[in-house]
Amino acid sequence: MARPINEEKRLERRKSILKEAVVLFAESGYSNTTTAIIAQSVGVTPGTIFQYFPSKEALYYAAVLEPLADIQVKSLACLQQEGAPGVLIQNMVEEQFNHIYFYTNELRLVQSVLGQRIRFPELTQKVLESIKVMTDAIERVYTKGQLMGEFNKSFSPAMISRAYISLLNGVGLTLGESIIHHPEWENLKGHAFYLFAPIQPKEKLEESE
Known part of the structure; x- marks a missing residue:
C-alpha cells in the first residue's frame, strides 16, 4: 500500500532536516549549531524542527x-x-x-x-x-x-x-x-x-x- 502523500512529505522534510543537521553539526560542532541555524538552512521555521525531533539533543543523536x-x-x-x-x-x-x-x-x-x-x-x-x-x-x-x-x-x-x-x-x-x-x-x-x-x-x- 502506498504511503499517504502527507506522510511522504513528512518523511522527506525529516530527511532534509537531518541531512542539513549532519553537515552543520560536523562543520560547527554541537554548541555552535542551534536549531534556528538548522531551520534557516533548511528553509523552515525553528518550530518546525521540533515537530520532527523533540530537542536539539535528539536531533544530534539522530x-x-x-x-x-x-x-x-x-x-x-x-x-x-x-x-x-x-x-x-x-x-x-x-x-x-x-x-x-x-x-x-x-x-x-x-x-x-x-x-x-x-x-x-x-x-x-x-x-x-x-x-x-x-x-x-x-x-x-x-x-x-x-x-x-x-x-x-x-x-x-x-x-x-x-x-x-x-x-x-x-x-x-x-x-x-x-x-x-x-x-x-x-x-x-x-x-x-x-x-x-x-x-x-x-x-x-x-x-x-
Missing part, C-alpha cells in the same frame, strides 16, 4: 546514529551472503570504499562524539555498540576464513577487524570525496583487503606440501 546504522546495514549484508569468507570480506571492502566518501560529515560526527565521551556518555556508548556489531561480524567471517586456510592464522581476528575499521574511518576523514578522482583509488581498496593478510595461492601450495 544525526550521529541513523547514518551509522545505514552504513552498518549495507556492510553486514555483504558479510551475510553465501560464499567463501575471503570473497565476503573482499565484497565488504569494495562496498565500504565505494561509498565511504558519501559519509565524510557523518564520520566527523562520530569522531567528535568519541572525542567527547564525558559530554555524551550515552551517545558514545551507542556508537561503540554499533562499531562492535561491525567488528564482531568481521571477526566471525575472518575466523572462518582462517580455519579454511584463506587468511594467515597468526593474526588476531579482533585486532584485524579493529585495524580495518580504523583504516576505513581514516580514509573517509582525511581523503573525503577527492579520493574518487585519485589514480590510486582502486589500489587503495586492494591495500585495505591486504590488511586482512589473505593467503596467496602460492602460499597455500607451500602450506600443503
Whole structure:
C-alpha cells in the first residue's frame, strides 16, 4: 500500500532536516549549531524542527546514529551472503570504499562524539555498540576464513577487524570525496583487503606440501 502523500512529505522534510543537521553539526560542532541555524538552512521555521525531533539533543543523536546504522546495514549484508569468507570480506571492502566518501560529515560526527565521551556518555556508548556489531561480524567471517586456510592464522581476528575499521574511518576523514578522482583509488581498496593478510595461492601450495 502506498504511503499517504502527507506522510511522504513528512518523511522527506525529516530527511532534509537531518541531512542539513549532519553537515552543520560536523562543520560547527554541537554548541555552535542551534536549531534556528538548522531551520534557516533548511528553509523552515525553528518550530518546525521540533515537530520532527523533540530537542536539539535528539536531533544530534539522530544525526550521529541513523547514518551509522545505514552504513552498518549495507556492510553486514555483504558479510551475510553465501560464499567463501575471503570473497565476503573482499565484497565488504569494495562496498565500504565505494561509498565511504558519501559519509565524510557523518564520520566527523562520530569522531567528535568519541572525542567527547564525558559530554555524551550515552551517545558514545551507542556508537561503540554499533562499531562492535561491525567488528564482531568481521571477526566471525575472518575466523572462518582462517580455519579454511584463506587468511594467515597468526593474526588476531579482533585486532584485524579493529585495524580495518580504523583504516576505513581514516580514509573517509582525511581523503573525503577527492579520493574518487585519485589514480590510486582502486589500489587503495586492494591495500585495505591486504590488511586482512589473505593467503596467496602460492602460499597455500607451500602450506600443503
